[in-house]
Amino acid sequence: MKELKTMKSTELLEKINEKDLIAINNPSEKVHVVWHDNEYGIRICRPSMIKMGTHSRDERDWEILDKCKEYNEYENKVKELGREICKHCLKHIFKFTKI
Numbered sequence: 001m002k003e004l005k006t007m008k009s010t011e012l013l014e015k016i017n018e019k020d021l022i023a024i025n026n027p028s029e030k031v032h033v034v035w036h037d038n039e040y041g042i043r044i045c046r047p048s049m050i051k052m053g054t055h056s057r058d059e060r061d062w063e064i065l066d067k068c069k070e071y072n073e074y075e076n077k078v079k080e081l082g083r084e085i086c087k088h089c090l091k092h093i094f095k096f097t098k099i
């Protein structure tokens with residue numbers, strides 16, 4: 001199994017790109033997909049999950065698990081990882097992208 005780097009939100013926000021699959025460092029956590037929105041730029045389903053600011057004690061550890069070539073790979077990729085998809089993400093990628 002590939003060794004993944006865990007990172008705090010601040011670092012995560014610098015690293016993530018469109019179509020990255022990200023999750024909190026815990027196998028029971030859902031996997032989210034990063035998408036690009038023309039208005040807001042790089043986004044995830046619930047931006048508040050990635051806390052910004054100075055409350056470092058509240059920060060969680062995140063991992064970039066994989067990357068999709070196309071958004072329609074999201075569900076399968078997450079299944080391959082043996083993880084759970086995020087319903088919010090699924091809804092958002094259908095809404096904001098042309099699958």
Ligand SMILES: [Zn+2]
Binds near residue numbers: 031045046086087
């Ligand atoms: Zn999500």
